[in-house]
Amino acid sequence: MTSRLVVLGSCGAWPEPGRACSGFLLEHAGFRVVLDLGYGTLPGLLRLLGNTTASGVDAVIVTHRHPDHMVDVHGLFRARWFGERGGAAIPLYAAAGVWERLCEFEEDDTEPLHRVFEPHPLPAEEYSLGPFRLESRSLPHFVPNAGVRLSCEEFVLAYTGDTGPSPEITELAREADLLITEATDRQQREGVPAPDTAERLDLTSTEAGGVAREAGVGKLLLSHFWPGNDRSESRSAAAEAFPGEIVLAEEGLELALPRAMFPG
Ligand SMILES: [Zn+2]
Incomplete structure (x- = not known):
């Protein structure tokens, strides 16, 4: 498995x-983490996984409970529950209210959700998942939102x-290779x-x-563009403040992870 970040949405x-x-x-390092799964992201994830049952996801992180960040987690649940029941529960690290919102889709019986996911709160003390250390911080939004920082030997990634x-945010992203x-x-x-x-x-x-x-990051990946916006205008505006490399998120875009291209 190559080390990469792929934009789903x-x-x-x-x-x-x-x-x-x-x-x-x-x-x-043979580990797959999903960061948020908003409207329409599941088909792209399944294409990358190469199956219809979402087999191969090792962990899911959800920053907050707005549907543009989490509604397809329920689709992921269905893919596991109806498509390939019986595997180990997937750790789901999520901000307050995400789990409750998933449960609301399930009428009265939330046992299937508990079979598919193992919920963990964010923000929280450090977690260890696969090759990563997961740190999290509460960031201001309309609902509780957890920014996350994933560190491993080869790189550091922060996502707000x-x-x-x-x-x-600056502390969360301090000297990250990718923000x-x-x-x-x-x-x-x-x-x-x-x-x-x-x-x-x-923002x-x-x-x-x-x-x-301010955080001294290596590379900035801009995403969450308002529908209809001119993304090149967003790039220009960000570039006025940040002299480093700026990448615009695009469905299917793959980024080789910083330093991963230079082993050792
Ligand atoms: Zn949003």
Whole structure:
């Protein structure tokens, strides 16, 4: 198995035609971790796995309970439960409310969910999963949101989920090889309803670039683009703040992991 990060979906809020919402597959050292599984991400995940039963997922991380980040976790559950019952439960590291939301899809009987997933809370003390150390921090959003940092011998990856500006992001992403964060940029489009709070609970790409610079990350992967936005405009805005490499998320895009190309 090559070490790579694959983008399953790059849209925020709801998916554009032919695209999906937030989701990433991280593969390293024979271990597969899924980071978020929003609207429309499951087909891309199954294509990468090469099966219809979601066989081969070792762990799932969900940053928060908004459906553009987690609704296809229920699809993953169905693929396991109806497609290939009986395997070991998949550890599911998730922010408050994710598990409850999954349970709501299941009417009264949540036993099948417990057979497919083993829930663990985020944020939390460190976890060890496969080759990774998983650290997490609470970041500001409309609902509880856990930013995550996955470290192994070869690289460090940080992912914010959705977050407003916060010094916690800089700590989460400190000198990470790769930071995945949002370029929600609602301000690019006219007529997008303003959030019903004055509190800042999403990042613009300019802010994403600023965080990347402050944290000293190696590479910035911008994602969670508002549907219809001009993504090159988001890149330019981030580049004003961050001098390093900026990559725009795209369904199916694969990134070789930092340092993984230079073993030893
Ligand atoms: Zn979102």
